[in-house]
Amino acid sequence: MAALIVEVVYRGIFQKNLAARIARGIVLSARKSGRWGIAFGRYGDSPQRNGIPAKDFAIVADTKEELEQNMARYEPKHTDVTIVLDDTLGKGVESWAWYGLQPINKLTVAGGTVLMTSLRSFDDLLKDIHKKDEPYTLALIRAKASFSGLWVYREDHTEVRMLGALARVAPQFLTLDGVCEAIREMEWGSDLKVASARKAFDRLETRPVRITEGNPEVPYSFEMPKWWEMREGVTIPAIPVGKPKEAGKGYVPERNPYFKKYTTRTMRPVIDFDTCVKCNLCWISCPDSCFDVMPDGTFDANMEACCGCGVCEAVCPVEHCITMVNESAFDDNASQWEAWRRDKGAYKTWLVDTIGNKKVTVRSHGFRFRGQYEEELKQDLDAGGVEITAGIPGENAAHKTL
Amino acid sequence: MADATTFTNATQILEPFRGIKRVTIEEYFTSGHRTCQGCESALVMKLMVKAAGPRTIVLGSTGCMYVANTTYYTTPWVVPWMHTQLGSSGSAALGTAAGLKSLMRKGKMKAEPINVIAFCGDGGGADMGIGAISATLTHKEYNSLILLYDNESYANTDIQLSGLTPYGAHTTFSPPGKVHRLIHRRWKKNMAGMMAAGHPECRYVATVCASYAVEMMNKVRRALTIGGPTFIHSLDPCPKGWDYDPMLSHEMGELAIETGLFPLYEVEDGVVKYYGKTKALVDGRPRKPVREYLLKQGRFAHFTEEDLAHFQSKVDEMWQQWEIPAVVPFRRVDATKAALDVK
Numbered sequence: 135m136a137a138l139i140v141e142v143v144y145r146g147i148f149q150k151n152l153a154a155r156i157a158r159g160i161v162l163s164a165r166k167s168g169r170w171g172i173a174f175g176r177y178g179d180s181p182q183r184n185g186i187p188a189k190d191f192a193i194v195a196d197t198k199e200e201l202e203q204n205m206a207r208y209e210p211k212h213t214d215v216t217i218v219l220d221d222t223l224g225k226g227v228e229s230w231a232w233y234g235l236q237p238i239n240k241l242t243v244a245g246g247t248v249l250m251t252s253l254r255s256f257d258d259l260l261k262d263i264h265k266k267d268e269p270y271t272l273a274l275i276r277a278k279a280s281f282s283g284l285w286v287y288r289e290d291h292t293e294v295r296m297l298g299a300l301a302r303v304a305p306q307f308l309t310l311d312g313v314c315e316a317i318r319e320m321e322w323g324s325d326l327k328v329a330s331a332r333k334a335f336d337r338l339e340t341r342p343v344r345i346t347e348g349n350p351e352v353p354y355s356f357e358m359p360k361w362w363e364m365r366e367g368v369t370i371p372a373i374p375v376g377k378p379k380e381a382g383k384g385y386v387p388e389r390n391p392y393f394k395k396y397t398t399r400t401m402r403p404v405i406d407f408d409t410c411v412k413c414n415l416c417w418i419s420c421p422d423s424c425f426d427v428m429p430d431g432t433f434d435a436n437m438e439a440c441c442g443c444g445v446c447e448a449v450c451p452v453e454h455c456i457t458m459v460n461e462s463a464f465d466d467n468a469s470q471w472e473a474w475r476r477d478k479g480a481y482k483t484w485l486v487d488t489i490g491n492k493k494v495t496v497r498s499h500g501f502r503f504r505g506q507y508e509e510e511l512k513q514d515l516d517a518g519g520v521e522i523t524a525g526i527p528g529e530n531a532a533h534k535t536l
Numbered sequence: 537m538a539d540a541t542t543f544t545n546a547t548q549i550l551e552p553f554r555g556i557k558r559v560t561i562e563e564y565f566t567s568g569h570r571t572c573q574g575c576e577s578a579l580v581m582k583l584m585v586k587a588a589g590p591r592t593i594v595l596g597s598t599g600c601m602y603v604a605n606t607t608y609y610t611t612p613w614v615v616p617w618m619h620t621q622l623g624s625s626g627s628a629a630l631g632t633a634a635g636l637k638s639l640m641r642k643g644k645m646k647a648e649p650i651n652v653i654a655f656c657g658d659g660g661g662a663d664m665g666i667g668a669i670s671a672t673l674t675h676k677e678y679n680s681l682i683l684l685y686d687n688e689s690y691a692n693t694d695i696q697l698s699g700l701t702p703y704g705a706h707t708t709f710s711p712p713g714k715v716h717r718l719i720h721r722r723w724k725k726n727m728a729g730m731m732a733a734g735h736p737e738c739r740y741v742a743t744v745c746a747s748y749a750v751e752m753m754n755k756v757r758r759a760l761t762i763g764g765p766t767f768i769h770s771l772d773p774c775p776k777g778w779d780y781d782p783m784l785s786h787e788m789g790e791l792a793i794e795t796g797l798f799p800l801y802e803v804e805d806g807v808v809k810y811y812g813k814t815k816a817l818v819d820g821r822p823r824k825p826v827r828e829y830l831l832k833q834g835r836f837a838h839f840t841e842e843d844l845a846h847f848q849s850k851v852d853e854m855w856q857q858w859e860i861p862a863v864v865p866f867r868r869v870d871a872t873k874a875a876l877d878v879k
Binding site: 146147180181182183184185186230233282283284285286358359364370372373374375376385387388389390391392393394395398413414415418419420421422423424427436438439441442443444445447448449458499500501502503504 | 556557559561562563564565566567568569570571572573574575576578579582583590600603604607608609610611612613614615616617692693694695706749750775776777779780781782783784785786787831832833834835837
């Protein structure tokens with residue numbers, strides 16, 4: 135007499151279809167294992183936006199009555215397993231319906247499991263994942279984050295790997311044979327995918343996480359306005375216009391204080407202030423107005439506001455002046471310009487190291503041209519394929535292709 | 537009294553920005569909105585108010601730029617902004633312009649030119665709101681700008697097809713299947729051409745693309761300076777609905793122009809003037825093949841060579857057979873005459 139509650143945390147749009155397949159797969163696997171299941175999305179995450187974290191839930195129960203009990207909730211408050219489809223979500227989740235930053239393991243129960251796809255080490259991941267008052271298990275599927283879009287799906291077997299791993303994590307609810315039977319019957323299933331699920335079951339890596347381990351940072355939060363503070367006609371104050379950076383020079387816009395983009399990014403720009411020609415293109419082209427104008431006329435990407443789209447790299451006319459780098463390479467949101475101003479030599483060394491590391495500059499970010507996913511998946515299927523074009527083909531792809 | 541009426545018809549004189557270095561540094565639509573990574577429509581909002589300046593009122597009909605920007609008691613707007621219903625950007629623009637004029641005439645607020653901009657998406661503008669927009673464009677005594685940001689679908693509600701969705705595109709309402717490969721077989725409405733052709737007293741209609749930021753802002757400035765009701769159609773690449781890597785947003789806009797699919801032009805007092813890359817196309821630079829544009833988007837991933845060829849032929853038709861190439865789909869007058877002679 136028990137129920138298994140699973141949340142699937144993923145990047146909006148990029149992984150929407152992937153998460154839906156996993157959630158549905160859990161339900162069908164439950165039926166094949168002689169249990170009952172239901173899957174649903176978080177109402178508050180709709181409409182989704184590219185990159186903004188979102189959640190699906192799946193519940194498996196021994197009996198229909200227990201399932202109904204759990205369905206009566208708007209959304210689960212505790213989950214036995216937290217499935218995370220992108221390791222940069224380890225920094226936390228700020229869904230667009232939430233306010234403030236939520237640790238990725240916030241809903242995970244004591245003794246529960248955070249199940250993640252990642253190629254990084256446990257210790258490296260625990261630099262990002264916030265500390266929790268209760269012990270839990272971190273379980274890893276060795277794979278890259280699988281990103282695609284709404285219409286073209288990336289067939290890299292991530293969904294079945296997750297289902298296979300879940301059978302290992304919660305054998306009392308899902309049997310491996312049940313999972314395999316479900317995958318075989320699914321419209322997107324195949325014998326090859328069944329084999330992938332079995333491999334994931336065998337290869338799952340786990341590590342207990344103690345309460346002393348994890349990122350000690352206090353997550354960003356604020357007071358929400360109370361209903362009696364709301365004004366007539368639902369009017370709200372506008373944002374002030376912003377100020378010069380310092381000594382009357384430069385410009386820093388005021389920003390909406392209630393929504394930061396700390397967890398929306400999967401990449402962030404790294405800027406070489408020495409080679410910047412001050413052309414203004416990154417600043418004018420940024421949809422999120424994330425570039426602060428510095429007193430010397432260069433531009434600093436403000437990490438409160440950058441959502442990591444990469445348009446700045448695409449429009450920058452100077453090679454290697456702006457380079458998008460995997461968010462996992464960073465431990466804070468500090469200003470790059472301030473670091474450069476403090477010590478130009480040290481900054482240059484850091485910059486060359488960071489953008490020269492092709493492992494962190496390469497990241498799949500969706501559809502670039504027809505046939506791309508198939509090309510990428512020709513080799514290395516187990517690790518989620520190799521991205522062949524993190525840059526723009528014909529322009530700056532070469533220096534970013536592994 | 538006549539003088540007072542004339543005075544409140546005055547507009548702000550917004551000179552065009554001469555180059556990117558002279559663009560206003562202040563942001564009037566700032567960070568902290570909830571749009572997708574690489575959202576060009578958010579960029580259009582930013583550039584639109586940057587061009588218009590602080591003495592501006594913005595009205596937004598329902599769509600991504602309402603829902604994603606102003607969820608639950610937060611805003612990225614520095615200038616006053618108000619939500620209006622999905623189909624009523626035209627009515628809101630007219631009502632606000634009339635209200636300001638009336639308040640100034642009665643001395644209830646300081647008489648000064650205030651920009652009124654109403655924006656709408658392609659669903660709110662080209663489908664639902666087209667009647668109200670059309671009505672507003674006939675009211676020549678009220679200064680307002682209606683800016684249509686066209687991401688070619690109802691993107692906010694997860695990509696349903698609109699009257700401005702291009703031929704054959706994959707949307708929630710037109711999924712390609714095994715029996716029918718192309719569900720959406722209608723050609724995109726020619727919104728700016730229609731507004732220009734249909735409203736002889738509207739002094740300014742333009743098309744813009746935010747990939748060409750300075751030109752885009754200057755068209756907004758021209759529209760606000762010239763006075764009366766004006767209309768701008770902006771093509772906004774949408775990484776969510778078009779299914780491409782958000783990093784390519786800028787490039788998608790450029791390709792839409794360079795392939796000739798979306799022409800950049802302004803119609804001022806009835807005179808059509810092409811500008812930017814589109815002018816180069818008119819002057820004889822070859823158009824890029826549309827396949828370069830289509831094959832970079834997941835929404836066209838089901839296209840066969842035959843579909844690509846058909847799409848190209850429709851674009852060729854815009855440029856070769858339309859009386860005013862890529863602007864008005866009437867056939868050339870001489871061709872019409874020849875046809876009449878045959879009869």
